[in-house]
Amino acid sequence: MSAPGNFKIPERGPGIWQPKIIGLLCNWCSYAGADLAGGGRIQYPPDVRVVRVMCTGRLDALFVLKAFADGADGVLVSGCHFGDCHYLEGNYKAAKRMFMVKRLMKSIGLDDRRFRMTFVSASEGAKWAAVITDVVNTVTELGPSPITEFKK
Amino acid sequence: MVEKKKTTTKKTETKKQDTKKAAPVKPEVKKQAPAAKPAATGSTTQQKPRIGVFICHCGTNIAGSMDINAVQEYAKNIPNVAYIDNYKYMCSMPGQAVINKAIHDNKLTGVVVAACSPRLHEPTFRTATKEGGLNPFRFEMANIREQNSWVHMHDQEGSTDKAKDAIRIAVAKASLLQDLFPKTVPVEKAAMVVGAGVAGMQAALDLSAAGIKTYLVESDTSIGGRMSQLDKTFPTLDCSQCILTPKMVDVGRESLIELYTYSEVHEVEGYIGNFDVTIRKKARGVMTPKEAEAKGIVGGGCNGCGDCETICPVVKPNEFEMGMKPRKAIYINHPQVVPLLYTIDFNSCVKCGLCVTACGPEKKAIDLESKDEFVKVKVGTAILATGYELFPIEKKEEWGYKRFENVITGLEFERLICASGPTGGHLVRPSDGETPKRVAFVLCAGSRDNTGIGKPYCSRFCCMYSLKHAHQIIEKIPGCTPYIFYMDIRSFGKAYEEFYYRIQDEGAKFIRGRVANILEDSKTKKLHVMTDDTLLDRPVDIEVDMVVLASAVQPSADTNRTRKLFGVSCSMDGWLLEAHPKLNPCGTTTAGVFLAGVCQGPKDIPDTVASAEGAASAASIPIHKGEVELEPYFATCIDEKCAGCGMCVNLCPYSALALVEKNGRTVMEVTEAKCKGCGTCGGFCPGGAIWMNHFATPQIVAQIDAFLLGGEQ
Numbered sequence: 058m059s060a061p062g063n064f065k066i067p068e069r070g071p072g073i074w075q076p077k078i079i080g081l082l083c084n085w086c087s088y089a090g091a092d093l094a095g096g097g098r099i100q101y102p103p104d105v106r107v108v109r110v111m112c113t114g115r116l117d118a119l120f121v122l123k124a125f126a127d128g129a130d131g132v133l134v135s136g137c138h139f140g141d142c143h144y145l146e147g148n149y150k151a152a153k154r155m156f157m158v159k160r161l162m163k164s165i166g167l168d169d170r171r172f173r174m175t176f177v178s179a180s181e182g183a184k185w186a187a188v189i190t191d192v193v194n195t196v197t198e199l200g201p202s203p204i205t206e207f208k209k
Numbered sequence: 210m211v212e213k214k215k216t217t218t219k220k221t222e223t224k225k226q227d228t229k230k231a232a233p234v235k236p237e238v239k240k241q242a243p244a245a246k247p248a249a250t251g252s253t254t255q256q257k258p259r260i261g262v263f264i265c266h267c268g269t270n271i272a273g274s275m276d277i278n279a280v281q282e283y284a285k286n287i288p289n290v291a292y293i294d295n296y297k298y299m300c301s302m303p304g305q306a307v308i309n310k311a312i313h314d315n316k317l318t319g320v321v322v323a324a325c326s327p328r329l330h331e332p333t334f335r336t337a338t339k340e341g342g343l344n345p346f347r348f349e350m351a352n353i354r355e356q357n358s359w360v361h362m363h364d365q366e367g368s369t370d371k372a373k374d375a376i377r378i379a380v381a382k383a384s385l386l387q388d389l390f391p392k393t394v395p396v397e398k399a400a401m402v403v404g405a406g407v408a409g410m411q412a413a414l415d416l417s418a419a420g421i422k423t424y425l426v427e428s429d430t431s432i433g434g435r436m437s438q439l440d441k442t443f444p445t446l447d448c449s450q451c452i453l454t455p456k457m458v459d460v461g462r463e464s465l466i467e468l469y470t471y472s473e474v475h476e477v478e479g480y481i482g483n484f485d486v487t488i489r490k491k492a493r494g495v496m497t498p499k500e501a502e503a504k505g506i507v508g509g510g511c512n513g514c515g516d517c518e519t520i521c522p523v524v525k526p527n528e529f530e531m532g533m534k535p536r537k538a539i540y541i542n543h544p545q546v547v548p549l550l551y552t553i554d555f556n557s558c559v560k561c562g563l564c565v566t567a568c569g570p571e572k573k574a575i576d577l578e579s580k581d582e583f584v585k586v587k588v589g590t591a592i593l594a595t596g597y598e599l600f601p602i603e604k605k606e607e608w609g610y611k612r613f614e615n616v617i618t619g620l621e622f623e624r625l626i627c628a629s630g631p632t633g634g635h636l637v638r639p640s641d642g643e644t645p646k647r648v649a650f651v652l653c654a655g656s657r658d659n660t661g662i663g664k665p666y667c668s669r670f671c672c673m674y675s676l677k678h679a680h681q682i683i684e685k686i687p688g689c690t691p692y693i694f695y696m697d698i699r700s701f702g703k704a705y706e707e708f709y710y711r712i713q714d715e716g717a718k719f720i721r722g723r724v725a726n727i728l729e730d731s732k733t734k735k736l737h738v739m740t741d742d743t744l745l746d747r748p749v750d751i752e753v754d755m756v757v758l759a760s761a762v763q764p765s766a767d768t769n770r771t772r773k774l775f776g777v778s779c780s781m782d783g784w785l786l787e788a789h790p791k792l793n794p795c796g797t798t799t800a801g802v803f804l805a806g807v808c809q810g811p812k813d814i815p816d817t818v819a820s821a822e823g824a825a826s827a828a829s830i831p832i833h834k835g836e837v838e839l840e841p842y843f844a845t846c847i848d849e850k851c852a853g854c855g856m857c858v859n860l861c862p863y864s865a866l867a868l869v870e871k872n873g874r875t876v877m878e879v880t881e882a883k884c885k886g887c888g889t890c891g892g893f894c895p896g897g898a899i900w901m902n903h904f905a906t907p908q909i910v911a912q913i914d915a916f917l918l919g920g921e922q
Contacts, residue, residue, distance in 0.1 A: 069367065079916055084328070085798055086778065092326045095355030103367035106374045107356055108912045109327070110904050111842060114860075115888030123910055127917035143776055143798065144887030145862040151892070179798070180780035186360070 069102075076130035076196040080105045080189075081120065083113045083148070086137035086178045093182030101186040102193040105133060112136070113174075114147025118154045121172060122161075128205040131196035134174040135188070141178060148176070167203065170195055258384040259291035261317040262376060263308055265299035265324035267354055272297075274358035275369040280323070283373045289384045291315050299324050305337040312341030319343070319383035323351035323376050344388035346841070346903060351379035374916055381915030385908045391838040392881060396482035396589040396831045398422065403474055403771060406434020407453065407814060408806025408821040409594035410460050415825035416592075417465035421832050424586050425460065426469045426488055428767060431546035433457055434596055438529065438620060440627035440634075442814055443677040444708035450629070454545050461547040467586075471552055473767065475583060477774040480885060481801025482589050482837045490582040494539070494553030496574050511574040513541070513549035517564035525557050527631075531621045533639075534631035539564050539575075543629060553577070590828040591775060593785060593797075594805040594821065595768045600655045600761040604662050608651060608758055613729040614640040615736055616756045619674055626681050636682060638755050640734040645689065645754035648682055649738045650675045651724045652695040655761035664761045664782060669811040671759035672699045676709055678757060679717040691717045692751055694724045694740055702813065720749060727756060762811055775802045784810045795824040800837070803828045842886030842903050844879050850898035851876040857890035857899060866890060 069075065082088040088109050094101070110116060113136030124132050134155055136148040155174040162169040173192055177185045262284050266272035277295055284293050292315040296304045299322055308320060320338045324330060327350040335345035353372040361368035398421060402413045405427035413425040425432070436442075437457070439449035460466055475489040498510030523538035530536075538558040539551050551574075553564075558577070565575045599618055603611040610616045615638050617625070628634035638645050652675055655663035672695070679691035698719075700709040713719065722740035729736055736756050742749045764783040772779055776799040778786040785808050788796035795803045805824035806817040831837050844866070853875030858866045865883035868875050877890075877898070891899040897906060 069364065077917060079913060088326075089328060089798070092328055092352075092355040095326070095357075095359040098359050098362065100362060101360055103357070103361040103364055103371045106371065106378060106916045107352070108378065108909060108916075110888065110909065112887040112889065115892045115901060115904055115909075117892045117906065120909060120913060124913050124917060127914060129913075129917055137778075140773060141778060143778075144885060144889065145776070147862070147887045147889045150860060150889050154892070178781075179778050179786055 074197075074201065076104050076193065076201075077128065078105045078131040078133060078192060078196055079124050079129050080107045080133040080135060081113070081116055082107055082109055082134075083136040083143070084109055084111045085143035086141065087135035087175075087185070089179035090177040090181045090185045093179065094185045095182075097182045099182055099186040101189040104193045104196075105189055112142065112144045112147035113151035114142075114144060116151055116154070118158045118161075121155070121158050125162075125167065125171070125202065125204055128202060128208070129171075130199070130202045130205075131171045131192060132173075133188075133192050134172075135177050135185075136174070138176045138178055168199055171199060171202065256318060258289045258318045259316060260289045260319045260321055260380050260383045261292040261294075261308070261311045261315060262287075262290055262321045262323065262380065263299055263304075263311070264293075264295040264353075264376075265304070265322065266295065266297045267299075267324060267358075268297065271324070271354050271358045274362050275353070275365060275372050279369050280372045280376065284376050284380075287377050287380050289319075290380055291317060300330050300333050305333070305340070308334070308337045309341040312338070312343055317341075317343065319347045319349070319386055321349050321351060321376060321379045321383050323353045323372065323379070325354040326350075326352050326356070329355075344390075346389035347383070347386050349379045349383040349386065351375040377919075378912045378915045381911040382908050385905070385911055386903070389841040389902055391841050392843075393836050393838055394480075394482045394882065395836050396834065397484075397587045398832055398835075399424065399586070399588045400828050400832060401426065401474075401484070401486055401586070401588040401591040402594060402805075403591065404428075404434070404594035404596055404806070404808070405432035405460070405468075405470070406594060406596045406806060406817075407436040407456070408596070408808075408817045408824075409434070409592070410456050411818050411821035412592045412594060412805045412825040412828070413466050414456065414459060414463065415822055416829055417463045419825075419829045419833070421465065421829055423466050424469065424486075424488070424588060425466055426472050426474055428471070428473045429542070430471050430493075430540075430550075430552040431542050431548070432460055432468070432470060433542075433545075433547070435620075436814060437543070437545075438531075438623055440623050440630070441677060441681065443673045444702075444704045446677070446680070450545060457545065457547040468548060469584070470548060470550070474771055474774055477591075477776075479587075480839065481799075481831060484588050484591060484801065486586050486588060486591070488584045488586065490584060492553075492555055492579045492581050493550075494555065494558070494576055494579050495551045496576060497548065497550055501572070501574060506573045509571060509573045511550050511568075512572065513551070515541075515551075516567040516569075517551060517575065520563045520567045522561065522563065523557050523559055525554065530624050530631050531618075533621065533624060589832045590801045590803065592803045592805050592821075592824045592828050593771060593775060593777065593808055594824075595771055595785075595808040596765050597762040597807040597811070598765045600664060600763045602655050602758050602760040605655055605658075607726050608654065608724065608756070609727045609729065609736075610758060613727065613734075613736060613756075614638075615645075615729075615734055615754065616727065616758065618758050618760045619671065619678070620760075622678055622757045623674075626678070626685070634685075636686065638734070643754070644686055645682075646686070647690050647692065647751075647753040647755075649692045649694060649724075649736070649751065649753040649756045650678060650759060651727075651738070651756060652693065652698075652759045653723060653761075654758040656759075657696060658761070664763065666761075666782060666811070667699065668759075668762045669699070670813040671761075672697075673702070673705055673708070673813065675757070675759045676700070676712045676717075679712050680715060683715050683717065692738070692753060693717055693719050694738065695719060695721055696723055702815065720751075722749070762807070764808060768808055775799060777802055777804075784808065795820060795827050801828075801831065840886065840903075842888075842901065843881050843884035844886070844888065844890055845900045845902065846877045846879060847898045847900055848872075848874070848876045850896045852896050852898070853877070854895065857894055860889050860893055862887070862889065 501510030521537035526532035527536035
């Protein structure tokens, strides 16, 4: 039982910094996909904490920014594939907003790789594990959020 | 009936009033800054939130991967937590009793259960919360199994930390939860079944037998589907048409079934209980007696005499016969079609008008200028039974389908061996019409294929139909030998294994090995089937007259379009996704939409019929109940914050929002019956004026804050 694909699970242990990542998931696709990964016992790193909403369309761009302001090292938004949205087109609208967030992050000097929007369907448990592993790896490489560093 | 309806509406009204009664308290919450602290009052009462946290061991499912005691010790210090307990199985009756007692004893205002996924047990614990005397929406679940203990099985520290955070996040939300009241809506006493193969027909028959008006929509010209193309069925060797046609006739005769053949679902609006479906009746060019009467042609309409077909000069391949038999531009699939009604294929019709003359002035059944018609129907529930088609096996080039004439698919074999088929039931080689003496059957043709060309799954019924094919040629052609090239014979059903032994005894040759290559002798058109016999561990090259590929199956072409109309998800290979693979195989995540037959995944006929009966039963429940509860997650407008910009009105995919004048200001208003609670409006509103029930901005922000800013006391 290891992470699928070529992802390397980051080292863990006392003294090793672990990122704080928040995942904002839609109920119908990504949350269900994450549940499926669980049912399949596909192992991935435990650094992402999940908040469930009915649709990624619910997500205000400010939620993402609030998370970064609160000191998140990474934010993951995950919804249905385009055309698969339980509410027809909520994920399109979310994606538009999330592009805006990415541009904003770039212009304020926050590495936009800390924020990611992915599309994982209810049948893609293995993909979910791959996504989480990749997100955790990316954020781990980027290190602690500069916002937390400034606060010190 | 009428009286009953009235009471239902009254009930709905009272429910609505309840919601309105609760509404005036809301602004107090709204006035808080979005970044409300978890400790802040978020309930409908002014009382400080008192949350009970219940941690489930789930046997060792959860307790085996994390330190439950550490989690419980930690959770004691989370703000607003008034009570904490753990139990081996929270969902058991004693587990639920713990919740019930704790609510009473500790005057809890909210409940958090840290256990499995809310997609699994949220309804259970909502009921438990309700039984404890709280509003069921005062419950929040922390997922510490599917998204924690099961995926961090060997990281006790990591999963314990994650569980602590998950509970803190859940408590933050539970502290701000409000009383909500589900809206009850009446259910239309009608159902729709999409696809009239054996699954769709069975579902429609069951629904109509339960007294429900059923609209059966089929894209082909006749009902019957794939099963009507088959010759015999395994393992009983019943003639497929013989057992199917009585059902087809029943469907045609049943007054509660309204049949729409040569039609497809064009548009779907609404929600469980009230789907508005637009059916597109494709231009057919031929009128039924009923349609003719409506147009004032008394005693007219198609009676299936076939005079038009005889005279039609256009010849096309018949799709029903897998293109092995000709048909005219005006045609029926086969003699037993239901409804017995001709169809003009307008893509090939030259509009010469000969058929109109042949049909005569009395019947006047043919209208060469007919156009697509759109019919709107209202249904309470819908069943998708869109079936399958064969994987285009020519993609697996090594087997030479469509390159070598004598390589055919299993479905083509069915037509060739069928008495009503193009050859009258005589199996012949397509290249020269000779009777074959040696026939190879290639199993797992495109199934269980990890090359990326074929399908990774098992198509489930090919082993058995290939065994049946072997039996049929042994029976029909004396001295003919079937060679079955297999990977494994999967004879899993009732009396299937016995059938397998029977075919072995009858003299079929079984060679275990996936066929690597098929080559054609260009003179004799005989075929060389090459493989590695994995039992004898040696290469084999067998010369045969004919090869039958037991081709993989895939969802039918229109499945993807139809599923999107109904908002049903699909798995990676395109099969429609059930709500739960084991416990809800007929349901979908869209309330009121169910699945029957192969559209959900490959099934043989018994399984298909069983799933259709299951789907029909499930689809009839809300209809017989007469009303359904909708989750009260709809949007509401905070009038004093709304600037009336109207951004949300354009964003709403359900046209549930509108701008209205209220107290001299333009504000948004939600039509609750149309709102499905996606929150797309709430995610955009620049003024924060939209309150999404159960997923309100302060609640989500509290969750984010609880994770990132901590909250330990």
